Amino acid sequence: MTINLEQDWKDIVHRCFRCGYCKFTREFADFNCPSYKKHRFETYSTGGRMWIIYGLISGEIPWSQSVVNVIYACSTCGNCTENCRFEKFNEFLVDIIEAARAEAVLKGFCPEKQKALIERIENETMFNPYGEPNSNNELLKKEYNLPDEAEWVYFIGCTSNYRQTNLRDATLRFLKKVNIDFTLIDEHCCCSPVIRTGQVNSVTDFISYNLTQIKNTGAKKIITSCAGCYRTLKKDWLKFGVDYDLQIYHTVELVKDLLDQGRIKFNSEYNKTVTYHDPCHLGRHMNLYEIPREVYKKVPGIKLMEMKRNRENAWCCGAGGGVKIGFPEWSVEISKERLDEAKLTGATVISSVCPFCRTNLSDANKKFNMNFEVMDLIEIFDNLEFEVSNK
Amino acid sequence: MNEEEILIKLQNIVGKEFVSNRSEDLYIYSQDPGASLPRQVDFVVIPGKSGEVQEIVKLANQEKIPIVPMGGGLTLSGLIIPVKGGIVLDMKRMNNIIEVNKFSQYALIEAGVTTGQLLSYLNENYPNLQPPIPDAPPSATVAGNMLIHGSGYLSQRYGGHGAMINGLEVVLANGDICKFGSCAVSDYWFDRGPIPDFIGLFTSAFGTMGIVTKLSIQLFPKPKEREIIFGLMSDPKDLPELLLKITATGYAEDILLGMQDKPEWMKGYVFIMTYITGDSEEDIDLQSKVIKRIYRKSNARFMKAPEKMRNLYLDKPIFAAGAADFRKGGGFEYVGAFMPLEKIPEAYEKGAELARKYGISPTLGSRLIGGVHTVVMFFSYSFNRADSEDMENARRALHETNQLVLELGGIPWKAELEGQKLILGKMDPNYIKLMKKIHIALDPNGIMNPGNWEVD
Numbered sequence: 001m002t003i004n005l006e007q008d009w010k011d012i013v014h015r016c017f018r019c020g021y022c023k024f025t026r027e028f029a030d031f032n033c034p035s036y037k038k039h040r041f042e043t044y045s046t047g048g049r050m051w052i053i054y055g056l057i058s059g060e061i062p063w064s065q066s067v068v069n070v071i072y073a074c075s076t077c078g079n080c081t082e083n084c085r086f087e088k089f090n091e092f093l094v095d096i097i098e099a100a101r102a103e104a105v106l107k108g109f110c111p112e113k114q115k116a117l118i119e120r121i122e123n124e125t126m127f128n129p130y131g132e133p134n135s136n137n138e139l140l141k142k143e144y145n146l147p148d149e150a151e152w153v154y155f156i157g158c159t160s161n162y163r164q165t166n167l168r169d170a171t172l173r174f175l176k177k178v179n180i181d182f183t184l185i186d187e188h189c190c191c192s193p194v195i196r197t198g199q200v201n202s203v204t205d206f207i208s209y210n211l212t213q214i215k216n217t218g219a220k221k222i223i224t225s226c227a228g229c230y231r232t233l234k235k236d237w238l239k240f241g242v243d244y245d246l247q248i249y250h251t252v253e254l255v256k257d258l259l260d261q262g263r264i265k266f267n268s269e270y271n272k273t274v275t276y277h278d279p280c281h282l283g284r285h286m287n288l289y290e291i292p293r294e295v296y297k298k299v300p301g302i303k304l305m306e307m308k309r310n311r312e313n314a315w316c317c318g319a320g321g322g323v324k325i326g327f328p329e330w331s332v333e334i335s336k337e338r339l340d341e342a343k344l345t346g347a348t349v350i351s352s353v354c355p356f357c358r359t360n361l362s363d364a365n366k367k368f369n370m371n372f373e374v375m376d377l378i379e380i381f382d383n384l385e386f387e388v389s390n391k
Numbered sequence: 392m393n394e395e396e397i398l399i400k401l402q403n404i405v406g407k408e409f410v411s412n413r414s415e416d417l418y419i420y421s422q423d424p425g426a427s428l429p430r431q432v433d434f435v436v437i438p439g440k441s442g443e444v445q446e447i448v449k450l451a452n453q454e455k456i457p458i459v460p461m462g463g464g465l466t467l468s469g470l471i472i473p474v475k476g477g478i479v480l481d482m483k484r485m486n487n488i489i490e491v492n493k494f495s496q497y498a499l500i501e502a503g504v505t506t507g508q509l510l511s512y513l514n515e516n517y518p519n520l521q522p523p524i525p526d527a528p529p530s531a532t533v534a535g536n537m538l539i540h541g542s543g544y545l546s547q548r549y550g551g552h553g554a555m556i557n558g559l560e561v562v563l564a565n566g567d568i569c570k571f572g573s574c575a576v577s578d579y580w581f582d583r584g585p586i587p588d589f590i591g592l593f594t595s596a597f598g599t600m601g602i603v604t605k606l607s608i609q610l611f612p613k614p615k616e617r618e619i620i621f622g623l624m625s626d627p628k629d630l631p632e633l634l635l636k637i638t639a640t641g642y643a644e645d646i647l648l649g650m651q652d653k654p655e656w657m658k659g660y661v662f663i664m665t666y667i668t669g670d671s672e673e674d675i676d677l678q679s680k681v682i683k684r685i686y687r688k689s690n691a692r693f694m695k696a697p698e699k700m701r702n703l704y705l706d707k708p709i710f711a712a713g714a715a716d717f718r719k720g721g722g723f724e725y726v727g728a729f730m731p732l733e734k735i736p737e738a739y740e741k742g743a744e745l746a747r748k749y750g751i752s753p754t755l756g757s758r759l760i761g762g763v764h765t766v767v768m769f770f771s772y773s774f775n776r777a778d779s780e781d782m783e784n785a786r787r788a789l790h791e792t793n794q795l796v797l798e799l800g801g802i803p804w805k806a807e808l809e810g811q812k813l814i815l816g817k818m819d820p821n822y823i824k825l826m827k828k829i830h831i832a833l834d835p836n837g838i839m840n841p842g843n844w845e846v847d
Contacts (some may be wrong), residue, residue: 011690016422017715017723019461020530028507028529040484041411042464043419056419067415075747085712089719241657298801 011216013057013096015089017044022080022093025313032079032309033318034323034334042332043070046080046093053100061174070111071100075334076196076321078284082312096283101322105364113326117201121206127188128158129325133163133327136186144172152182153219154208157226158189159355166356170382171225171251178388182223185213192232192281197322200240207242214246225251225378227279227354228320231286250282251378252353256291259298260390268385269301272373275347276304277361278314278339279354292353299384306346309337315341319353319360328342335364339372349373351380392432392454401436401478404446409437409484420461420472420479424715425724425809426785427469431476433716441560444480444678446535447689448602448659449566453476453836459840460666463505464527465527467724468807470539470597474842483532485604488512495581496520496610499649502534502603513610521613523552526758526769528712534606539805542760542767545611547638547666549646550761552608553594560605561593564834572607578605592829594742596806598840600833617644618675619704620682622663626833627736630661631763634732637665638762640685642678646670649756650739654718661739663691664704697728711713720775722782726789727804728768728796730757733798735766741795742770749788753833767804786826811844820841 022097023033031037036045043052052070055061076094084090104110121130127134137156140146155177160168175182187210191203214222224230227250234248258264276296282288289311294302309315316322318334338361342350350361350372362374392400394412400409411417412434422429433456438444451458456476464471473479486508487503492499498509507529509522525543527535536543540553558572558580571590574580577822583590592600624630627650637643645666652658663686667678683693715723735757743753754771771794775786793803793810797817803810815823823846830844832846 013777015716015719017712019465019528019712019715019720021712024507024529025511027511027514036409040409040481041419041435042481042697043416047839050420051419051422054777061414061418062447064414085718086716090717124564151692192405251403311633 006113010059011038012089012092013050013054015086016047016077017086018045018047018051019085020045020047020087021083022046026081026083026221026311032083032313032315034077034318035074038330038333039073043279046071046074046084046097049074050093053096055124057099057104063104063107063109064359065109068104069111069371070105071097072114072197072322072326073348075163075280075310075316075318075323077280077316079316086391098196098198098348102200105198105200110197111326113323114197114199115198117193117322117325118202118210121189121191121194122202127161129189129193130162132162134186134188134271137161137184138186140172141184144176146156148183148230149218150181150183151219152180152223153185153195153214153217154182155187155190155222155224155229156184157224157229157355159228159359160226162319164358165356165377166380167225167376170376170378174251174378174381177323178254178263179390180254183217183219184265185210185217186323187213188233190229191236192228193322195232195236196320203240204240207237207240211242211244221247221249223249223251224253225353225355225376226280228356231281250288250290250353252295253384254378255295255381259295263389265389266384267387270299270380270384272349273295273303273345273347274349274351274380275342275345276310277307277317277342277350278311279352279357280314280316280320282353283314284312292377296351305347307341307345309341317357317360319356324356324360331360332364332367335360336368336370339364339368339370342369342372349375351377353377397450397454397456398434400450401434401447404450405436405438405443408756409439420481422724423464423469423472424805425467425469426722426772426782426789428474428793430469430472430474432473432479433476434478435476435481441483441485441562444562444602444604445566445568447478448562448564452564455836455838457823457841460502460602460604461505462532463527463530465531466535466539466805467515469808470805470843473840474808477838478481480602482534489605490580491517491520491610492579492581493517493520495579496612497581497607498522498610499580499605499607501605502531502532502535503646504666505529505531506531506536506674510567514816517610518544520610522608522610522719523549523555529770533608534603536605537606537608538594539597542644542758547643547759547762549609549611549809551765554761555609556590556607557607559590559593559603561601561603564836564839568604569601574607578629580720584763586605591727597805597843599830599843600839602839614644614670616672616675617668617705618667618679618685619696619701620665620667620679621694621696622686622691623660624663624689625660626690627661627739629690630735630739631662631732632757633685634763636685636689637682640678640681642667642681646759647756647792648758650743651754654750693716708830714754714771715773717771717773718775720773720777720781722774722785723771724774724785724789725769725771726792726796726810728770729769729804730799730801731795732763732765734799734801735768736766736797738801739798741799742768742792743794745770745788745792746770749784751785751788808842815844815846
């Protein structure tokens with residue numbers, strides 16, 4: 001549900017008591033809100049942000065670029081929704097922040113850096129937030145000998161298609177190897193970056209376009225290896241009033257099903273110590289915590305180590321919510337904290353199931369010489385030898 | 392110095408990123424979650440160490456700028472909102488747990504350590520020790536709670552939290568950093584004395600005497616077993632006798648009482664929770680039988696609580712925030728009052744009448760401090776923060792409750808400005824005179840949270 005602030009703020013926003021639970025880990029050991037931990041002014045906790053939004057909407061404080069900066073200095077990781085004690089309020093905290101951003105955009109206060117997202121996505125030669133020429137994926141279809149019509153569509157997502165192509169290619173090889181009947185579409189951005197940053201004007205057009213492309217393939221199942229796309233397709237598209245008859249999967253769900261069915265027989269081992277980073281968009285936003293762990297544990301040779309903050313308690317990678325583009329230095333600082341935590345596990349590989357997390361963790365890994373291998377789960381599978389049966 | 396010059400000076404002390412006079416930060420720090428009206432703030436500063444606090448205080452003293460220390464900001468009575476503008480000093484960046492002494496059982500911490508942080512640290516590193524926990528969210532700072540004469544879990548058995556302070560490091564208005572308690576003489580922060588004890592100067596002073604930067608607090612052994620014996624009593628007049636009997640057993644770690652019209656099952660009853668502890672299930676069984684027998688013989692009855700409720704109350708910190716959402720309006724304040732035991736029945740009766748008079752569903756509670764030596768009463772009023780009339784109604788109810796408390800022989804706790812005035816109105820004139828002399832001696836320029844405890 002997208003909260004319409006003009007309609008609902010009186011009923012919702014002022015309910016925040018600013019008790020401060022939103023800042024913490026579940027056991028209160030540390031601050032787990034990246035924004036508060038960085039800035040340390042109450043203003044930058046979710047509680048502070050709720051009060052700021054209330055102040056703006058009620059007219060107690062005027063709109064300004066400075067105040068809007070507070071609303072944007074949040075990775076919308078959802079730690080607050082996990083820890084706020086007020087039921088039927090906590091679940092809307094991220095929605096309220098995104099709705100306030102939409103309000104800021106309407107009033108002409110969208111920060112310049114984040115504006116680039118919508119400008120690139122709406123550019124008819126791009127349709128992606130990276131400013132790359134649009135790939136209609138025809139070359140990939142040819143390369144992988146994919147049909148025009150299929151049971152599944154692999155929704156690649158912009159980060160995998162334009163930045164983490166290794167992850168994309170590993171996914172394509174995996175889907176081929178396990179004999180999934182799938183194809184690709186000339187996809188445009190799923191709109192996650194613009195929804196997260198409140199630039200929602202053309203979202204429904206993008207959704208309609210993508211759905212039409214999917215419909216043309218006859219597919220009823222969508223699979224993506226991007227946690228952000230997964231959340232957006234499965235949750236946000238519905239919020240924007242779209243009605244679709246599609247099943248949305250993350251690749252990790254497919255891998256788990258195949259493993260559970262005994263269709264994958266490993267012929268090699270991955271003899272490394274791995275720690276799993278929960279992407280916010282898959283974990284706190286979609287409540288999907290155990291499936292990835294079950295998959296890692298079934299890979300022969302893997303020693304899976306948990307970081308201290310995991311599952312609902314996970315520390316964000318710092319990329320989401322427009323933070324990567326809006327606050328690039330801070331964004332990698334957040335990732336560095338995750339890598340520091342990963343170091344304590346003794347792992348040499350930090351792995352996740354989100355190309356955006358992969359990007360930011362890799363950036364921090366490089367910048368701070370942390371010497372990790374940053375690998376997506378599907379890339380680990382790409383390094384393994386396994387046989388697939390059709391039972 | 393003009394505002395810009397002061398800003399630069401402050402930035403030079405703590406770093407640019409930890410000083411603000413941006414309107415959005417001033418807006419947030421100009422109010423708290425209680426019913427107080429917003430008041431002006433000029434700067435928010437977040438120091439990282441005692442030396443920085445010292446430099447800020449020296450600057451404030453030189454420029455005669457009011458300075459208000461803030462912990463979790465959860466007193467609800469506006470004590471961290473400046474009365475005369477100036478600097479709010481958000482202490483939460485000073486959050487080092489410096490030492491835990493497992494023999495003398497104390498923790499030496501910086502003033503910004505939260506109760507949640509300390510609890511978590513002890514659970515992980517010293518699982519046999521427990522800290523006192525206030526009836527507040529985990530973001531409340533330990534120092535804030537101790538220094539407002541707080542109470543909470545462990546108060547029945549071990550006394551008020553303010554009495555659990557072993558020692559303080561305080562930055563005085565002239566910039567001196569002064570140690571109080573055994574740490575003034577020894578490397579060990581294990582006791583308040585035996586030297587003249589000035590620690591009391593800084594409790595319930597609301598920052599008017601100095602800014603506490605470090606403190607040592609008592610820790611306590613954690614029992615192996617803990618259980619809650621729930622009870623219900625229909626007539627509050629029987630409470631004093633009941634409580635005398637329970638405390639006489641020596642079994643109770645904590646005793647909490649509640650009386651409210653909602654949910655429906657609580658209406659017309661006083662709800663009793665007696666926390667008992669022991670080394671074994673046998674200990675708990677034995678004590679449980681004794682407490683239940685006392686309930687029966689004192690016109691109360693044992694209540695078998697659902698597992699969910701039991702777990703909720705055993706998970707202590709979670710208990711605190713729920714009350715604030717009673718009316719889904721984001722506003723909550725209560726008159727906490729230190730009361731003599733014999734006045735509790737009357738406090739419940741008149742408190743409920745008063746709440747109804749203001750159209751507020753009665754929500755009253757209390758907990759015992761140090762046996763029956765003090766009972767802290769809670770007269771709670773939740774309100775809709777988005778409704779100015781509702782907030783004003785709550786303020787009127789709070790004010791009349793303060794008056795009621797004083798009439799009954801009690802004293803409002805962590806009282807807001809109006810409550811402080813009522814207390815001062817009843818205070819021994821020579822006490823006021825002495826307080827004023829001490830205050831002038833320590834803070835001749837009146838920079839320390841001025842407006843609080845202020846007498847002409």
